[in-house]
Amino acid sequence: AQSVSQHNHHVILSEAASLELGCNYSYxxxxxxxxxxxxxxxxxxxxxxxxxxxxxxxxxxxFEAEFxxxxxxxxxxxxxxxxxxxxxxxxxxxxxxxxxxxxxxxGTRLSVIx
Amino acid sequence: DxxxxxxxxxxxRKEGQNVTLSCEQNLNHDAMYWYRQDxxxxxRLIYYSQIVNDFQKGDIAEGYSVSREKKxxxxxxxxxxxxxxxxxxxxxxxxxxxxxxxxxxxxxxTVV
Numbered sequence: 001a002q003s004v005s006q007h008n009h010h011v012i013l014s015e016a017a018s019l020e021l022g023c024n025y026s027y028x029x030x031x032x033x034x035x036x037x038x039x040x041x042x043x044x045x046x047x048x049x050x051x052x053x054x055x056x057x058x059x060x061x062x063f064e065a066e067f068x069x070x071x072x073x074x075x076x077x078x079x080x081x082x083x084x085x086x087x088x089x090x091x092x093x094x095x096x097x098x099x100x101x102x103x104x105x106x107g108t109r110l111s112v113i114x
Numbered sequence: 115d116x117x118x119x120x121x122x123x124x125x126x127r128k129e130g131q132n133v134t135l136s137c138e139q140n141l142n143h144d145a146m147y148w149y150r151q152d153x154x155x156x157x158r159l160i161y162y163s164q165i166v167n168d169f170q171k172g173d174i175a176e177g178y179s180v181s182r183e184k185k186x187x188x189x190x191x192x193x194x195x196x197x198x199x200x201x202x203x204x205x206x207x208x209x210x211x212x213x214x215x216x217x218x219x220x221x222x223x224t225v226v
Contacts, residue, residue: 009154032213044157044204044217090156094213101147101172102213106156 004093006105013081013112021076021108023091030096033074035065036104039087047089050074061085086112117141120205120218127192127199127225135190135221137205146188147206147215150174157204163188164210192223199225 007022025031035047048059055067065076074091091105118139127133139146145164149157159172163182177196182188188207192199202222206215 006156034213036215043219044206044215046214049214092213094211096211100211101145101159101162102215103159104149104157106154 004091004103004105006091006108008108009106010109010111013110015083015112015114016080019076019078019081019110021089021110023074023076023105025072025074025093027093027095032094032096033067034092034094034102035059035063035076036090036092037087038090044090081112083112083114086110118205118207118216118218120221122221123219125221125223127223129225130194132191132193133223135192135203135223137188137190137218138186139207139216140186141207141216142185143207143216144185144210145208146182148180148188148190149204149206151202151204160190199223
């Protein structure tokens with residue numbers, strides 16, 4: 001089945017550690033890619049998106065993601081995490097075949113400890 | 115301020131009762147969505163609507179129904195046919211085919 005896979009269910013990091021969260025998708029054709037974040041007690045919100053152009057995209061709060069078409073991947077990275085980055089992170093894919101909704105991965109819970 | 119309003123925030127119902135969750139947006143978005151969020155399952159699509167008076171089933175539509183009579187409103191009814199209705203329900207809206215969604219704060223439904 002076509003899907004979005006996030007490899008890590010729960011990641012625990014110390015402050016200042018580097019972060020990389022994996023995301024792979026299995027759709028062919030052109031896609032738009034997204035990372036959404038859900039901070040504790042808050043709305044799900046957009047972190048960053050890729051539509052076209054430079055495959056390295058930068059988002060809010062120092063996050064970035066790289067689209068590697070050959071690997072069907074869109075991994076999220078941050079060089080140095082902070083305690084306030086504790087949240088759940090969702091990768092999502094929009095197929096450009098039209099009239100299709102976002103498909104989300106199962107999410108990765110990030111816990112940053114002091 | 116523009117946004118999406120979901121109400122109520124918490125809802126308790128007895129088994130066998132239908133219940134309707136409200137979702138209203140003032141963003142002038144054409145598309146609206148209902149997702150269900152369960153621990154470890156991510157967001158699973160229940161129904162979506164790209165235009166008024168039209169909607170499509172998502173991956174887990176069984177036991178749910180929706181209507182889209184107005185652009186601003188997309189209520190979700192959880193029927194007694196839904197086998198496991200206790201969950202966190204998220205409503206979202208977007209401009210068509212952009213994937214840039216605005217989410218509501220969610221409704222936590224508990225069926226006892």
